[in-house]
Amino acid sequence: MEVLKRIITFGTFDVFHIGHVNILERAKELGAYLVVGVSSDALNISKKGRPPIYNQDDRMKIVESLHCVDEVFLEESLELKGQYIRQYDADILVMGNDWEGKFDCFSNICKVQYFSRTEGISTSKIIKQVALDFS
Template structure:
């Protein structure tokens, strides 16, 4: 059976943690689909404005050699995403392991035969930390890091 992996993320302010997730995921599947969360979903689910627009983030991720295909996520429910992509393995950072959200995700995906695989979270580099650094560097009153001109 072909192992179809799915690794989802905003992939905004692309950094080594994103690369590590995609590299490790590709090592454990035959086909890797990267889920790029849309601008709208980022605002709705995380309350965050992307710095880089969805289409550009998808193009960046699509260009990475570990990625076979890109799926732009426009719905928050991973079961709905599964119905669209039909992945067999879902890859996530281990900061989700054992959390209520992670346990719920594991249960929902197990019901359709999907295994959730966790990888070490790259704690020293995150999009949140990069956003904070950009905000600290911005001149007083500037909103460039928030995605507005």
């Protein structure tokens, strides 16, 4: 009997776009249950040096509404990733390849898989383009 796998991934998911959909759908294809950690507003500021466009509650609701997502939680700290992986009993951690190698340290508690990003799509690029279009 095949054991159903639990997948976990993390992200800010600000200015939600097709790249976000692609990675979440690909992650779900790896298992039966997809858990998504959405970065808190404070974590986003510490990672990117700016607040997100959409607040954490709105971003969580957007991600939670997707058919491929089974559970969403608020990620408060990058340093707690190992704890989150254990807490949600994840078999596989999925991250975009812009993080490649940075989470290999968790390969002792779960499989770590990096997916390529959707070419030409980036939240930062979208925000810059919108700013240019309206300036």
